[in-house]
Amino acid sequence: MNNFLDTCVIIANFDEIESHHKRAKEFIGGNERFLISEFQKSNEIPGLFLRKRRSVMKILKFIMTQTLDLEGYGNKKIELKELLKKYSLENPTKENLNELIGILNGLERKVDDFINLKIEKIIPNCTNKKLIKSLEIVNMPDAKIIASALIEHQTNPLILNTLDKKDWEKKKIKRACYRNDFNIPQVNYL
Numbered sequence: 749m750n751n752f753l754d755t756c757v758i759i760a761n762f763d764e765i766e767s768h769h770k771r772a773k774e775f776i777g778g779n780e781r782f783l784i785s786e787f788q789k790s791n792e793i794p795g796l797f798l799r800k801r802r803s804v805m806k807i808l809k810f811i812m813t814q815t816l817d818l819e820g821y822g823n824k825k826i827e828l829k830e831l832l833k834k835y836s837l838e839n840p841t842k843e844n845l846n847e848l849i850g851i852l853n854g855l856e857r858k859v860d861d862f863i864n865l866k867i868e869k870i871i872p873n874c875t876n877k878k879l880i881k882s883l884e885i886v887n888m889p890d891a892k893i894i895a896s897a898l899i900e901h902q903t904n905p906l907i908l909n910t911l912d913k914k915d916w917e918k919k920k921i922k923r924a925c926y927r928n929d930f931n932i933p934q935v936n937y938l
Contacts, residue, residue: 756912757772768938873896898933
C-alpha cells in the first residue's frame with residue numbers, strides 16, 4: 749500500500765519546534781515514497797507559508813511603527829501571539845524576526861525538496877462536490893485533500909497518514925465511503 753500524507757505530517761517533519769516533529773520524522777524516515785494531492789502542492793502548502801510570512805511582516809511593521817493595524821482581521825491578533833510564542837519571540841526585535849523569516853524560508857525549501865525527491869505521485873484534485881460535502885468536514889482544504897485521496901484509493905490502495913484527529917476523523921471518512929460506495933482506506937494517526 750502507498751502512504752498518502754496530510755500536509756501537517758510534512759510540515760512537522762521539518763519544523764523542529766512542532767510538537768509532533770519527532771513522530772513525523774520517524775515515520776517519514778522509515779518510508780521511501782509518498783503521495784500527496786495537487787491541492788496540497790499548489791494551494792495548501794504555498795498558502796501556509798504565505799500566511800506565516802504575512803504574520804511576521806505584520807509584527808515587523810508593528811516593531812517599526814509601534815502600530816499594529818489589525819482592524820478587520822478578527823483572530824489575527826491571537827494568531828500573531830501564537831506564532832511569536834511558538835518561536836520564543838514574546839518580545840520581538842527586528843533582528844530575531846529576520847531570523848524567523850530565514851527559518852520559514854529554510855522550512856519552505858526543505859518542504860519543496862521533499863516534494864521533489866520523496867513524492868512518488870501527486871494525485872489530481874477531487875472535482876466531485878458530492879464526495880467533498882459527504883465528508884462533513886468544516887475545514888474545506890482538508891475535505892478536498894481527503895476526497896482526492898479517497899478517489900485515488902479506489903484504484904491504488906492507500907494508507908492515509910495524518911496528525912489531525914479532529915478533521916481527519918475516521919468515522920466521517922467511513923461514512924463518506926459508505927455513502928459513495930467507496931472502499932474504505934486505513935487512516936493512520938501518527
